[in-house]
Amino acid sequence: MALFDWLNETAGPDVEGEGIRLRPPGPADYAPWAELRQLSRDYLQPWEPTWPVDDLTRPAFRRRLTIYAREMEQATAWPFFIFDAQDDTLVGAITLSNIRRGVADTGTLGYWVGQPHAGRGHASAAVRAMCRFAFETLQLHRIEAACVPTNVASRRVLEKSGFRLEGRARAYLKINGAWADHLLFGLVSDEFGRGT
Secondary structure, three states, X not given: OHHHHHHOXXXXXXXXXXXXXXEXXXXXXXXXXXXXXXXXXXXXXXXXXXXXXXXXXXHHHHHHHHHHHHHHHHOOOEEEEEEEOOOOOEEEEEEEEEEEOOOOOEEEEEEEEOHHHOOOOHHHHHHHHHHHHHHHHOOOOEEEEEEOOOOHHHHHHHHHOOOEEEEEEEEEEEEOOEEEEEEEEEEEHHHOOOOO
């Protein structure tokens, strides 16, 4: 019986936001996650790295959870799923990764929202909640984010959340099988909350 209890457990903080809740994923999240990703495949693929062939399988999800647990234990990343606060529906995911301490005290933000939930403010609420967690709980100084120049929705999310455009990086990340330029954004702790 203890094994089945473990399968439903998630470890890590819960972060509340405006109409959303963030928490680390657990084994019981596999089915809704795989369904949402499959349903949103055509919508998400232009903005993401090429998905591995086995990406939506249960073994791949287990490997993902193992990596997430290690990253959280080492405090190098905080991967969260985004849930609608009203009905606890999985709507997407957000990760603060590449956390560097010392003279940087910074991390990199990435996020996605499934197609059925796009345009409802979930991404903006999740970004603001993650920023609050990063600055207030983790005591980071700076958060960085990047998006493909044609991803207007993602750019709007960052700008509405207080991020400033800082430049353009050529061939920054391999997206959908090809190296793509990205717009680079940053937000520092003493600017967070102003006008957001």
